[in-house]
Amino acid sequence: MALAAVAVAACLLPGTKAHAQGPAWPAKPVTIVVPFAAGGTTDVLARALGEKLGVALGQPVIVENRGGAGATIGADYVAKAPADGHTLLMGAVHHTIATSVYKKLGYDFQKSFAPITTVALVPNVLAVSAATPARDVKELVALVKAAPDKFSYGSNGAGTAQHLIGTQFATAIGQPLLHVPYKGSGPLTTDLLGGQVSMSFDTVTPVLPHIKAGKLRALAVTTARRSSALPDVPTLQESGFAGFDIGTWFGVLAPVRTPPEVVERLNAEMVKVIQSADFRKRMLDIGAEPVGNTPAQMAQQIASDTARFARLVADHRISAE
Known part of the structure; x- marks a missing residue:
């Protein structure tokens, strides 16, 4: 009895291992919600x-x-999930755009989440079906202006980077383009290959295998510099369209009240993965540039992009319910 009492007392002493650790985490499988x-x-x-x-x-x-809904359904789900570190969001630049595009959201992207780390940056690319005769952006614009009713572009949904780039491109060429939103790159790429949409401004990753196979043609990347995965493809700026510099970053976030020690552990473990040689090679093979930054750096990135895209959304009068 005496020994048992001593053991219990020891567990209650401040600074003891049992007191400091608290409940074990993770106590169950961790879910990463992909909003596409x-x-x-x-x-x-x-x-x-x-x-x-x-x-x-x-x-x-x-x-x-x-x-x-442009990645907002998945984000809303995670924002309202228990803040215990077992439900995470694979967020993206799209969420910083959707903040200004959607009139009513059930969350605030800057206030409802705790950033963990940015996983990778991926350029976007203007791609068309190989059946389209255009070999460069100039030829594509000529085709669009000759038969505007025949051309459309697909995106991952209203308020995504693809939607914003497509709207900006249509403004630049002085010709409206029909916007066709999808729930993700998978169905979008299928329809682009099948000719149901004329072009896309998607990230390099889902279209790269089809570009290499000759089924899709890359005309320009939308970032200020060329993609290492498509070094021979010019930028839109090089193609005569100034002001285009939009790529897509992807990163992990948790509900805002997730314990700081859990966020720290997640950041440490994720950064180790992201900086590992095999993960880095895997990213470069799909046209992605691995990052692995701090929660504070990711939060700063989110704040900066939210302000930047709010101006573009206002300039192009983009909105969604």
């Missing part, structure tokens, strides 16, 4: 990260697709 359909860049990155993260955490990491 399967097959796109967000999905690919989440699965690549989750595979190695699960080993580091000692718990399975499950990827769950909750697509729709």
Whole structure:
């Protein structure tokens, strides 16, 4: 009895291991919510990260697709999930745009989430079907102006980077383009290959295999510098369209009240994965540039992009319900 009492007392003493550790985390599988359909860049990155993260955490990491409404449905779900570190969001630059595009959101992207780390940066690319005769942007613009009713562009949904780039491009050429929103890059790429949409401004990752196979043609990247995955493809700026510098970053966030020690652990483990040689090679092979920054750096990035895209959204009068 005396020994038992001593043991209990020891557990209650400040600074003891039992007191300091608290409940074990993770206590169950961790879910990364991808706010798009399967097959796109967000999905690919989440699965690549989750595979190695699960080993580091000692718990399975499950990827769950909750697509729709320009990535806002999945974000809303995570924002309202228990803040215990077991439900995370694979967020993207799209969420900083949607903040200004959607009139009513059930969350505030800067206030409802705790940033963990940016996983990768991926350029966007203007791609058309190989059946389209245009060999460069100038030829594509001529075709569009000759038969504007025949051309459309697909995106991952209203308020995404693809939507914003497409709107900016239409303004630049002085010709409206029909916008066709999808729930993710998977279905968008399928329809682009089939000719249901004329072009896309998607990230490099989902279209790269089809470009290499000759089924799609890359005309220009939308970032200020060329993509290492498509070094021979010019930028839109090089093609005569000044002011284009939009790529897509992807990063992981948790509900805002997630314990700081859990966020710190997640950041440490994710950065180790992102900086590992095999993960880095895997990213470069799909046209992604691995990052792995701090929560504070990611928060600063979100704030900067939110302000930047609010101006572009206002300039182009983009809105969605």
